[in-house]
Amino acid sequence: xxxxxxxxxxxxxxxxxxxxxxxxxxxxxxxxxxxxxxxxxxxxxxxxxxxxxxxxxxxxxxxxxxxxxxxxxxxxxxxxxxxxxxxxxxxxxxxxxxxxxxxxxxxxxxxxxxxxxxxxxxxxxxxxxxxxxxxxxxxxxxxxxxxxxxxxxxxxxxxxxxxxxxxxxxxxxxxxxxxxxxxxxxxxxxxxxxxxxxxxxxxxxxxxxxxxxxxxxxxxxxxxxxxxxxxxxxxxxxxxxxxxxxxxxxxxxxxxxxxxxxxxxxxxxxxxxxxxxxxxxxxxxxxxxxxxxxxxxxxxxxxxxxxxxxxxxxxxxxxx
Numbered sequence: 012x013x014x015x016x017x018x019x020x021x022x023x024x025x026x027x028x029x030x031x032x033x034x035x036x037x038x039x040x041x042x043x044x045x046x047x048x049x050x051x052x053x054x055x056x057x058x059x060x061x062x063x064x065x066x067x068x069x070x071x072x073x074x075x076x077x078x079x080x081x082x083x084x085x086x087x088x089x090x091x092x093x094x095x096x097x098x099x100x101x102x103x104x105x106x107x108x109x110x111x112x113x114x115x116x117x118x119x120x121x122x123x124x125x126x127x128x129x130x131x132x133x134x135x136x137x138x139x140x141x142x143x144x145x146x147x148x149x150x151x152x153x154x155x156x157x158x159x160x161x162x163x164x165x166x167x168x169x170x171x172x173x174x175x176x177x178x179x180x181x182x183x184x185x186x187x188x189x190x191x192x193x194x195x196x197x198x199x200x201x202x203x204x205x206x207x208x209x210x211x212x213x214x215x216x217x218x219x220x221x222x223x224x225x226x227x228x229x230x231x232x233x234x235x236x237x238x239x240x241x242x243x244x245x246x247x248x249x250x251x252x253x254x255x256x257x258x259x260x261x262x263x264x265x266x267x268x269x270x271x272x273x274x275x276x277x278x279x280x281x282x283x284x285x286x287x288x289x290x291x292x293x294x295x296x297x298x299x300x301x302x303x304x305x306x307x308x309x310x311x312x313x314x315x316x317x318x319x320x321x322x323x324x325x326x327x328x329x330x331x
Contacts, residue, residue: 017053054080079154183213
């Protein structure tokens with residue numbers, strides 16, 4: 012159904028609560044579910060906090076309904092971590108929302124009035140089909156610029172700004188984590204702790220994954236000493252999905268940094284401070300030309316995690 016809705020160019024917004032896919036089953040998050048829809052034609056915005064969920068929904072309608080785009084949007088939030096969480100959220104006044112998001116008036120080939128036109132279900136030959144699919148691609152490309160316009164207008168109305176990606180302590184960073192969604196807060200805490208120890212650490216949070224802002228990401232990562240992409244997903248037989256896309260974005264750059272693939276947080280499993288320390292040690296080793304295990308699966312047992320964190324706090328070296 013996602014493919015059909017995107018093919019009709021319906022500017023709707025869906026909110027997805029990510030959970031680990033069965034079988035077995037878990038209430039907690041990973042991102043194989045949402046990333047399995049990455050090529051359906053839906054745009055994707057991935058939220059880190061409850062505030063961002065609300066804000067992303069408002070921005071998503073503006074983005075979807077822009078005549079240069081006319082595509083549906085998936086706003087993604089982590090199951091349990093955010094869906095079972097209560098946080099302070101600023102709820103905007105209705106009149107401010109109305110000024111930012113006026114009523115939608117349908118005006119494109121497949122929608123007139125209240126429902127899609129019948130030709131949306133027509134069976135077409137390959138030549139015409141190719142045209143429609145490529146038009147979806149061009150609309151996604153347009154959405155990169157439209158999103159920036161929407162973000163600027165959102166800031167004018169509500170005072171908060173959201174770009175395609177979020178840099179954190181990135182200006183002078185040598186070693187960079189790439190993460191998305193709510194677990195990025197854990198990555199930011201690790202960056203702040205390592206900064207206090209004199210490590211030039213940083214983080215790039217991927218917020219919009221479709222359209223994929225390849226040039227934006229490559230520009231942010233080029234010239235770093237090493238980069239570790241933490242995927243809260245696993246494509247069996249391939250590895251981390253985001254790692255493959257970031258690697259492709261950097262492929263044509265003249266001086267791409269060493270890239271490490273890390274798979275962690277599957278099924279909502281915590282990523283400990285000791286594991287973040289190990290990732291940064293791996294980046295330092297890769298930057299010096301040493302061979303590093305990649306992809307690395309983060310799978311420290313909970314009791315071992317607590318022991319490692321206590322040892323780290325006590326100032327003792329921890330082997331992960």
